[in-house]
Amino acid sequence: GAVVSQHPSRVICKSGTSVKIECRSLDFQATTMFWYRQFPKQSLMLMATSNEGSKATYEQGVEKDKFLINHASLTLSTLTVTSAHPEDSSFYICSAKHRDRGDEQYFGPGTRLTVT
Amino acid sequence: LAKTTQPISMDSYEGQEVNITCSHNNIATNDYITWYQQFPSQGPRFIIQGYKTKVTNEVASLFIPADRKSSTLSLPRVSLSDTAVYYCLVAPNPGNTPLVFGKGTRLSVIA
Numbered sequence: 001g002a003v004v005s006q007h008p009s010r011v012i013c014k015s016g017t018s019v020k021i022e023c024r025s026l027d028f029q030a031t032t033m034f035w036y037r038q039f040p041k042q043s044l045m046l047m048a049t050s051n052e053g054s055k056a057t058y059e060q061g062v063e064k065d066k067f068l069i070n071h072a073s074l075t076l077s078t079l080t081v082t083s084a085h086p087e088d089s090s091f092y093i094c095s096a097k098h099r100d101r102g103d104e105q106y107f108g109p110g111t112r113l114t115v116t
Numbered sequence: 117l118a119k120t121t122q123p124i125s126m127d128s129y130e131g132q133e134v135n136i137t138c139s140h141n142n143i144a145t146n147d148y149i150t151w152y153q154q155f156p157s158q159g160p161r162f163i164i165q166g167y168k169t170k171v172t173n174e175v176a177s178l179f180i181p182a183d184r185k186s187s188t189l190s191l192p193r194v195s196l197s198d199t200a201v202y203y204c205l206v207a208p209n210p211g212n213t214p215l216v217f218g219k220g221t222r223l224s225v226i227a
Binding site: 012032034036095105107108112 | 127148150152157158159160161162165203210211214215216217218219220
């Protein structure tokens with residue numbers, strides 16, 4: 001149990017376009033989801049915290065108008081990278097907090113975004 | 117959140133026990149210690165979590181001294197498939213807290 005999926009697993013888009021990444025908790029309800037970004041050979045960096053039914057909280061330095069986060073249900077959060085540029089190319093990972101458990105976060109498999 | 121320090125990399129031969137130590141001198145009273153494993157191009161995978169003393173599961177053991185300023189992840193009899201980056205994290209309520217990942221330890225298991 002406690003599986004998190006992400007879609008797509010990898011995406012290539014042209015500079016200036018937008019791309020949406022979905023994060024789903026498959027077998028549990030997630031009141032909170034977190035979005036991380038990981039550049040090659042680097043660690044995960046928290047981008048934002050997404051709470052169901054409310055606005056996301058962004059970390060310092062993360063543009064909220066560029067990285068749109070929507071958490072419309074207890075099983076789905078989406079991250080939309082708007083007007084993507086090559087420097088946005090990265091590995092995007094989400095994690096979810098199980099509504100009924102407080103011990104660990106469950107991570108998705110990640111989405112590889114390449115902007116050409 | 118308490119900062120963690122780990123060795124950047126470690127090498128081990130197959131079949132050996134591997135111990136990775138993490139320093140967290142500023143750990144708070146309500147902080148838990150959690151270890152994650154990450155393979156290339158995959159999301160982190162939970163390994164083990166503890167608060168004090170020793171915790172063991174089917175994958176690893178976690179040793180935490182009384183002062184809790186460090187912790188050691190012990191992987192028994194590693195195999196090539198254990199080659200990965202291992203992250204030590206310290207946080208209160210780790211299921212509901214944004215996690216701060218350090219640089220992690222890159223473990224390379226050699227045949």
